[in-house]
Amino acid sequence: MKVKPAKKSGAVLVESSPADDAILEQGERFGEEKTPFKLKNILVPVDFSACSRKALQYAIPFARQFGAALTLLNVVQSNYYPGGEFSGGYDFVRLEKELRDSSEKQLARLVLEEVDEFVPVKTVLRVGQPVQEIVSAARELESDLIILSTHGRTGLKHVFLGSVAENVVRRAPCPVLVVREQEHEFVGN
């Protein structure tokens, strides 16, 4: 079915093909095969910001509700030059190792602080570009859902700073649940 604006202003034109009606009539057949709905592994990418903490706080009761396990993923961003003489005197191998160690510690602390004992949780650390690593981790771990948060930038900030969340949504192999940084608490209740 298509709804288009007609030539006359204010009017709309509806096109419905016989195929639409056929689909409607045969609707019962859709449900015959069981959809592979599964919610056992939830991937929660964290960067230890308040924003990502929010996603985690949302993910925990969500996981409890559906009896799922959480995987916390932190990506250590590696933007170094591997070449010897261009390294500018930095020991990138050591730097990366230190970053990894600190991330591991922070992950462990995050689990202690936020996650209660009713939700099974494990942590994963990867090195690379955040979006790529999140997507490939979701694929490798066979995650059923990714829960992440976004800062919700708009306008120019959005154009220049981009959004990890948005890019994950575009490339993810599984459904993605996006939690906004400020929201909801004042919307409902």
Add this chain to the structure above:
Amino acid sequence: MKRAGANRLKLHDNGPRREACAPRVKTGRRTRSAFRLRRILVPVDLTACSSAVVEYAALLAGPARARITLFHVLDSGCSRGAPKTAVERFSEIQLLARVQKHLGALAERAIRGRAGYETLVRCGIPHVEIDTVARQQRVDLIILATHGERGLPDFCFGSTAEDVLRHAPCPVLVLPRREIDLSESKVQTSKKKGIS
């Protein structure tokens, strides 16, 4: 605006702020997280992939005992804001009724008693209407699918999913293209079955 709770004690309140459209109502026990799943908004465009989205929503809503609002926006397109004649208004009403019927049929076959639902049709700009309804109904989650357009078409026209993602007042669950492809192939096979 009537002030309640702690707001009553405030002397220098510079009028209603942005969040004033949805006043904060305190209830007895306040949970630490914003997680709640009582009302799920499922905007559908009534294409072949809608069925899979609604089914996903129903399976998610079932265990949480959430209620689904099945929603379709008649895109007013370029005629946005133009004055309407009586005939146009009449055809619009007819159209709304028709879409309502389609939504009902979709809900019936995709939800199949797994969750409570209601259907809603509106005219307007899709992401704006989705945003409005999400605020009005105090929706806890929006579930939608993306067509997964990439490259130039996506850059030029954007996608409703993306606009919703940017403006929604609540968490948004986006289903990827892969799931849609599955359902599309299902449609194909069922069509063939129908012919033979």
